Amino acid sequence: MAITCCHDGQPAAALTDSVQRLTTQCSRWSCNRDRLLSRGGGLDGQLTSAGPSAAHHPADDNSVIDNEVLASSIDRLKAMTTERHPTTLELHCPSCSGTAFDLRVLADEGVAAARCVSCASHYLVLDSEVYWFDLIQASYPRLRRCSCKASSFTLSCHYVYRIDGDVRQVDLLSVCTSCAKATRQMTVDVDYGDTDSLITQPLRPCKKPDLRVDLREVSLYVTPANIAAVIDYLSEAHGYVFVCWRREEEHWVRRPLGTDEVRQAVLSNRYLHLYASAVPLEIHDHQVDSSRREAAFWKRQDVIRITSPINMRVNHENGLLYYLQFANEYVEDDVVVPKQANFRATTQALLQSLGDNFVSWRGKSSFDNPAEHLRLFGDRFSKNKPADRHRPEGDSPLGDAKGC
Numbered sequence: 001m002a003i004t005c006c007h008d009g010q011p012a013a014a015l016t017d018s019v020q021r022l023t024t025q026c027s028r029w030s031c032n033r034d035r036l037l038s039r040g041g042g043l044d045g046q047l048t049s050a051g052p053s054a055a056h057h058p059a060d061d062n063s064v065i066d067n068e069v070l071a072s073s074i075d076r077l078k079a080m081t082t083e084r085h086p087t088t089l090e091l092h093c094p095s096c097s098g099t100a101f102d103l104r105v106l107a108d109e110g111v112a113a114a115r116c117v118s119c120a121s122h123y124l125v126l127d128s129e130v131y132w133f134d135l136i137q138a139s140y141p142r143l144r145r146c147s148c149k150a151s152s153f154t155l156s157c158h159y160v161y162r163i164d165g166d167v168r169q170v171d172l173l174s175v176c177t178s179c180a181k182a183t184r185q186m187t188v189d190v191d192y193g194d195t196d197s198l199i200t201q202p203l204r205p206c207k208k209p210d211l212r213v214d215l216r217e218v219s220l221y222v223t224p225a226n227i228a229a230v231i232d233y234l235s236e237a238h239g240y241v242f243v244c245w246r247r248e249e250e251h252w253v254r255r256p257l258g259t260d261e262v263r264q265a266v267l268s269n270r271y272l273h274l275y276a277s278a279v280p281l282e283i284h285d286h287q288v289d290s291s292r293r294e295a296a297f298w299k300r301q302d303v304i305r306i307t308s309p310i311n312m313r314v315n316h317e318n319g320l321l322y323y324l325q326f327a328n329e330y331v332e333d334d335v336v337v338p339k340q341a342n343f344r345a346t347t348q349a350l351l352q353s354l355g356d357n358f359v360s361w362r363g364k365s366s367f368d369n370p371a372e373h374l375r376l377f378g379d380r381f382s383k384n385k386p387a388d389r390h391r392p393e394g395d396s397p398l399g400d401a402k403g404c
Contacts, residue, residue: 085159085161085165085199086159086199087158087159088156088157088158088159089156089157089159089199089202090154090155090156091114091154091155091156091157091202091203093116093118093119093121093123093203094121094123094203094205095116095119095121096116096118096119096121098116098117098118098119099154100116100117100118100152100153100154100177101114101115101116101117101152101153101154101155102114102115102117102143102144102151102152102153103115103143103144103151103153103155103174103185104140104141104142104143104144104209105141105144105172105185105186106135106136106141106186107185107186107187109131109135109292110128110186110187110188110189111124111125111128111131111132111135111186112124112125112126112128112172112185112186113125113128113132113141113206113209114155114203117152121205122205122206122207122208122209123203123204123205123206124203124204124206124209125155125172125202125203125204126157126170126172126188126198126202127188127190127198128204129204129206130296131292131295131296132206132209133211133213133330133331134295134296134299134330135295136209136210136212137212137213137215138215138217140210144174144185146176146178146179146181146183147179147181148176148178148179148181150176150177150178150179152176152177152178153174153175153176153177154174154175154177155172155173155174156172156173156174156175157170157171157172157173157198157202158170158171158173159198159199164193166190166193166194166195167190167195167198167199168189168190169187169188169189169190170187170188170190170198171184171186171187171188172184172185172186172187172188173185191290206334207334208334211331211334211336212336213327213328213329213330213331213336214327214328214329215299215326215327215328215329216324216325216326216327216328216347216351216365217323217324217325217365218323218324218325218351218354218365218366218367219321219322219323219362219365219366219367220321220322220323220324220354220358220366220367220368220369221312221319221320221321221362221366221368221369221372221373221376222320222322222358222367222368222369222372223320223369223372224266224267224268224269224309224320225267226358226369227266227306227309227322228263228266228267230306230324230350230354231259231262231263231266231276231306232259232263233350233353234276234304234346234350235259237349238278238346238349239278240276240277240278240304240346241256241276241277241278241279241280242256242257242258242259242262242274242275242276242277243255243256243257243274243275243277243281243283244256244257244261244262244265244271244274244275245271245272245273245274246265246270246271246272247270247271247272252272254283254288256280256281262274269308269309271308272308273305273306273307273308274305274306275298275301275303275304275305276303276304276305276306277301277302277303277304278302278342278343278346279302281301281303283297298325298326298327299327299330300327300330302339302340302343303326304324304325304326304346304347304350305324305325305326306322306323306324306325307322307323307324307325308322309321309322310322312376314376314377315376315377315378315380317375317376319372319375319376320372324354326347327339328343328344328347354367355367358370359373359385360384361373361377361381361382361384361385362377362381362384363384
């Protein structure tokens with residue numbers, strides 16, 4: 001067991017060193033004892049066989065440590081190190097002390113919500129509150145069920161610590177209250193410091209874990225020139241500026257770019273994704289250094305995110321699929337908070353422009369260049385074509401970017 005916590009002001013490393021020193025002394029004492037016994041010497045320092053070769057030289061009293069004292073000291077130090085940083089913590093409802101919970105989990109994302117069976121109080125598990133509402137907008141996770149069909153579990157957290165005492169990893173474990181089957185529901189990798197709250201408050205109260213916000217993700221089968229035209233529209237009609245992730249010297253680099261530079265990056269497909277905003281963005285590395293943090297960042301900011309294209313093979317034809325993403329609302333302290341009115345007006349105008357210039361035959365959240373759509377899908381979605389939307393190929397104001 002890793003010994004990594006603090007006790008009575010002593011750092012974790014000092015306690016660890018103490019245990020290691022005592023353990024080493026115990027090991028050496030045991031070896032000396034075995035050698036003495038093998039030569040015929042007794043533990044009381046007296047000879048057990050006669051003869052000058054068995055002469056005994058008493059050991060230095062300071063180097064002799066009683067085995068029971070050593071074991072007691074080691075056990076005491078280990079208890080000290082686990083008092084504040086337990087290896088396993090059984091979870092109890094903070095409201096009623098109940099131990100049975102319903103559970104909803106997004107295992108790949110490392111987030112979960114629990115509901116006490118006894119008092120119906122809702123909680124977000126560990127640090128799920130930071131990302132939960134961003135992740136559930138597309139699909140609310142189903143209730144977890146055991147193979148016996150029961151949906152009630154006792155829960156516990158198993159902690160792994162760094163040498164400095166912070167939590168490095170947590171496993172959320174469950175035991176079915178009906179059949180006692182044990183399951184690891186998720187593993188959370190912790191890449192930040194000051195993690196005591198993961199131990200002192202593993203269940204965070206949440207009144208409405210199913211809150212939904214106005215989060216949009218639209219898909220577009222279009223050409224690079226169409227996306228460059230969208231860039232021109234945001235710049236000219238709304239005064240937007242851009243931050244672009246582009247590849248420089250084998251590394252992805254985040255840079256603010258002018259409209260012309262962004263257009264060139266889009267036309268050459270040499271970018272990862274880009275942000276469009278009304279004001280210049282100040283982005284720190286720790287805000288976007290993982291996919292989960294990056295998603296949380298743009299969903300909370302007044303930002304329109306445009307992805308790089310995905311090469312799709314449709315009906316033996318190659319097409320480019322883009323995504324355009326933004327959120328008009330976010331959740332703060334169990335309340336849905338609308339973003340600024342001018343941002344919401346811009347996103348509404350953008351959707352209107354996309355609807356006026358592209359076709360949504362694949363569904364209401366799709367906007368395709370009509371020529372690209374017909375080339376890739378043919379008549380597959382013909383039943384969804386309104387009579388007034390049979391636009392001739394190339395008849396789209398966003399069909400070409402300037403200078404193309």
